[in-house]
Amino acid sequence: MNTPTWALSAAFTFSLAAFGCSKSAPPVAKPTPLTTLEIKKVSADLSKPDPAASYWKDAPEGLVTLLAQPMIAPRPETTTTDSVIVQAVHDGTRAAFRLRWKDTEKSEAGRLGEFSDGLALEFPLRDGPPPPVMMGAKDMPVHLFHWRAQYQRDKEQGKPSIKDLYPNQSIDMYPHEYKEAPVGSPSAAEKFSPGVAEGNPQSYAKTGVDEIVAEGFSTSSVQEGHGSLAQGAWANGEWTLVIVRPLVIDGGSTLKPGGTSNIAFAVWQGGKGEVGSRKCLTMQWTPVKVQ
Amino acid sequence: MSKVKNWHLKREVEYPYDGSRPSRQWAIIFDLNKCIACQTCTLACKTTWTSGKGQEYMFWNNVETKPWGGFPLGWDMRVLEKLGRQEWNQQGEYLGKTLIEAAPAHERVLHFAPTDEDWMYPNVGEDDCAGAKMEGGGHMATMPHDKWFFYLPRTCAHCTYPACLAACPRKAIYKRPEDGIVLIDQTRCKGYGECVRACPYKKSMYNPHTRTSEKCVGCYPAVEEGVQPQCVVNCIGKIRVMGFVSPPEKARDDNPVDFLIHKLGLALPYYPQLGLEPNIYYIPPIHADREYLRQMFGPKVDAAIERYKKLPDDAVAQGLLCLIGSTDRIMHRFEVNKGMAVGFDDKGAELVRVPVVEPVIERAAYDDKLGAIRNNTP
Ligand code: SF4
Ligand code: SF4
Ligand code: SF4
Numbered sequence: 127m128n129t130p131t132w133a134l135s136a137a138f139t140f141s142l143a144a145f146g147c148s149k150s151a152p153p154v155a156k157p158t159p160l161t162t163l164e165i166k167k168v169s170a171d172l173s174k175p176d177p178a179a180s181y182w183k184d185a186p187e188g189l190v191t192l193l194a195q196p197m198i199a200p201r202p203e204t205t206t207t208d209s210v211i212v213q214a215v216h217d218g219t220r221a222a223f224r225l226r227w228k229d230t231e232k233s234e235a236g237r238l239g240e241f242s243d244g245l246a247l248e249f250p251l252r253d254g255p256p257p258p259v260m261m262g263a264k265d266m267p268v269h270l271f272h273w274r275a276q277y278q279r280d281k282e283q284g285k286p287s288i289k290d291l292y293p294n295q296s297i298d299m300y301p302h303e304y305k306e307a308p309v310g311s312p313s314a315a316e317k318f319s320p321g322v323a324e325g326n327p328q329s330y331a332k333t334g335v336d337e338i339v340a341e342g343f344s345t346s347s348v349q350e351g352h353g354s355l356a357q358g359a360w361a362n363g364e365w366t367l368v369i370v371r372p373l374v375i376d377g378g379s380t381l382k383p384g385g386t387s388n389i390a391f392a393v394w395q396g397g398k399g400e401v402g403s404r405k406c407l408t409m410q411w412t413p414v415k416v417q
Numbered sequence: 418m419s420k421v422k423n424w425h426l427k428r429e430v431e432y433p434y435d436g437s438r439p440s441r442q443w444a445i446i447f448d449l450n451k452c453i454a455c456q457t458c459t460l461a462c463k464t465t466w467t468s469g470k471g472q473e474y475m476f477w478n479n480v481e482t483k484p485w486g487g488f489p490l491g492w493d494m495r496v497l498e499k500l501g502r503q504e505w506n507q508q509g510e511y512l513g514k515t516l517i518e519a520a521p522a523h524e525r526v527l528h529f530a531p532t533d534e535d536w537m538y539p540n541v542g543e544d545d546c547a548g549a550k551m552e553g554g555g556h557m558a559t560m561p562h563d564k565w566f567f568y569l570p571r572t573c574a575h576c577t578y579p580a581c582l583a584a585c586p587r588k589a590i591y592k593r594p595e596d597g598i599v600l601i602d603q604t605r606c607k608g609y610g611e612c613v614r615a616c617p618y619k620k621s622m623y624n625p626h627t628r629t630s631e632k633c634v635g636c637y638p639a640v641e642e643g644v645q646p647q648c649v650v651n652c653i654g655k656i657r658v659m660g661f662v663s664p665p666e667k668a669r670d671d672n673p674v675d676f677l678i679h680k681l682g683l684a685l686p687y688y689p690q691l692g693l694e695p696n697i698y699y700i701p702p703i704h705a706d707r708e709y710l711r712q713m714f715g716p717k718v719d720a721a722i723e724r725y726k727k728l729p730d731d732a733v734a735q736g737l738l739c740l741i742g743s744t745d746r747i748m749h750r751f752e753v754n755k756g757m758a759v760g761f762d763d764k765g766a767e768l769v770r771v772p773v774v775e776p777v778i779e780r781a782a783y784d785d786k787l788g789a790i791r792n793n794t795p
């Protein structure tokens with residue numbers, strides 16, 4: 127596949143133009159490009175992700191540039207999310223990342239043909255030379271923390287029922303829920319709900335963020351979580367999201383106080399049909415320094 | 418991209434994976450001259466497989482009225498529109514592009530993505546007639562008829578080169594080497610819906626309850642037991658037969674499916690130009706508009722219809738058509754002799770025996786013994 131160099135220049139020109147033309151908007155100091163993400167130690171309780179917490183005021187912020195995923199189809203035709211503003215802090219046991227990016231509509235998926243807004247943080251799973259930034263490679267795994275607005279909705283309101291998604295739908299009966307029928311049992315109903323029957327994590331209520339391990343394209347698989355949490359808020363065409371993860375994860379990526387690592391980012395705009403490999407992402411690792 | 422052999426198009430086509438044909442290929446043949454749109458097949462599938470939550474709208478088997486009907490809405494016109502005009506040559510070789518060849522660089526398959534609403538009218542256009550303006554006089558005096566419609570029953574085609582499989586970035590879709598049935602791995606699917614977008618026949622469907630995609634499973638548990646799928650064995654019109662189709666070089670004249678497809682050229686794949694080598698085959702309806710049929714079944718449709726008209730002279734073909742719908746089991750071989758048609762299973766055991774022509778028995782209209790009028794109501 128060709129890496130489109132034009133995409134870089136097009137995105138660059140676009141952001142300049144957008145910046146230069148916004149005469150009516152109050153002047154906002156544009157964060158500088160993020161060269162190293164410093165995770166500052168704070169004396170705060172990070173056990174609850176809080177996008178509006180006061181410690182974010184003093185945390186340095188930097189901007190990472192995203193491009194439409196260029197390596198494998200299907201991919202977005204153009205870059206839909208060109209940057210994310212990143213901040214990070216830690217409390218000795220957990221690290222919290224605050225991410226802000228523009229998205230004109232909030233998308234939580236649910237019905238047919240609808241997709242969710244999302245963001246993923248990626249870390250090398252092991253120490254040593256960093257793996258290929260796009261999903262790692264065989265024996266060079268990456269560790270992802272994948273938040274979706276859809277997963278957050280699950281956490282806040284429970285997994286939506288068909289009635290929630292389609293308030294006007296009606297059905298005579300679900301045969302497996304018809305109590306008097308010999309086939310009407312919860313286990314029969316589950317059997318005919320294949321994702322549920324197979325224990326696919328996708329078919330169960332989510333906690334907000336999925337932990338995923340991958341060793342190259344098409345290999346990602348959802349793992350047992352390590353208590354990572356997320357909370358996002360959408361307002362005025364912008365998402366503000368906090369993802370909290372343990373610093374040290376046994377058998378997973380680790381951020382040791384005083385140590386270094388790498389991080390990368392991906393964003394999905396559900397309203398633009400982005401899902402899976404249709405995403406915008408950072409094209410290289412950003413070095414991480416943990417205070 | 419690999420180059421794989423597509424015998425429907427008489428040429429090699431591009432496909433993201435290497436070609437490897439299954440040892441047997443699941444296939445269904447439908448005689449469109451006989452379908453009555455009773456939807457028994459649709460309900461047989463529905464009650465067997467899709468009566469759960471999130472499957473309310475799903476019809477893995479559906480029957481739509483052509484040309485106006487479509488589930489989801491306008492699926493065929495919308496994908497043909499994307500592909501644009503393409504050509505076949507006189508020898509039945511496809512000169513145009515397939516959906517994979519025509520895909521832009523950022524997509525794996527040229528497609529249209531159906532919306533929620535597109536799925537909500539499963540039987541739109543039912544019995545709507547096409548053709549010239551309705552005015553006085555006879556409308557079925559010509560063949561093909563100048564006013565026409567026909568019923569098109571459809572399942573997943575368990576394509577030799579499935580677009581759904583090609584499009585899945587998670588490699589969650591696989592084609593079984595033993596029978597060619599295409600399945601979505603319900604443990605790996607993450608509901609990206611790439612298969613829903615990519616399948617031109619729109620036979621992969623998203624389940625909003627499990628948040629994974631689902632599709633026709635070819636009734637594999639039955640097939641593994643030597644039994645034909647639910648939508649086949651329940652067909653009221655006895656218009657369907659399921660069997661295993663061979664590529665042309667391996668075709669056997671005594672295999673019912675091969676006989677109708679290869680030997681007679683009577684059953685044709687639908688929209689073969691899309692390039693997937695779909696494995697549901699149709700005996701085209703002889704009364705419908707030819708231009709429309711050529712678009713749907715390709716250039717061999719005229720020969721197939723001529724062949725169909727000659728069936729009264731072909732005792733073997735007639736015998737086989739009588740066997741269709743006469744057994745629940747999968748016929749691997751058939752023979753017709755002395756006015757009897759016989760079907761056999763894969764071990765050579767006889768499954769069913771039927772007369773090619775039912776004997777006609779004439780009886781008096783009044784039964785003296787019972788003192789009752791006889792009638793022909795079965
Ligand atoms: S059951 Fe048979 S005749 Fe009835 S609609 Fe289905 S294919 Fe047609
Ligand atoms: S008909 Fe569609 S869903 Fe079925 S195998 Fe072919 S591409 Fe896949
Ligand atoms: S083969 Fe089985 S699963 Fe597929 S449409 Fe027919 S009844 Fe449904």
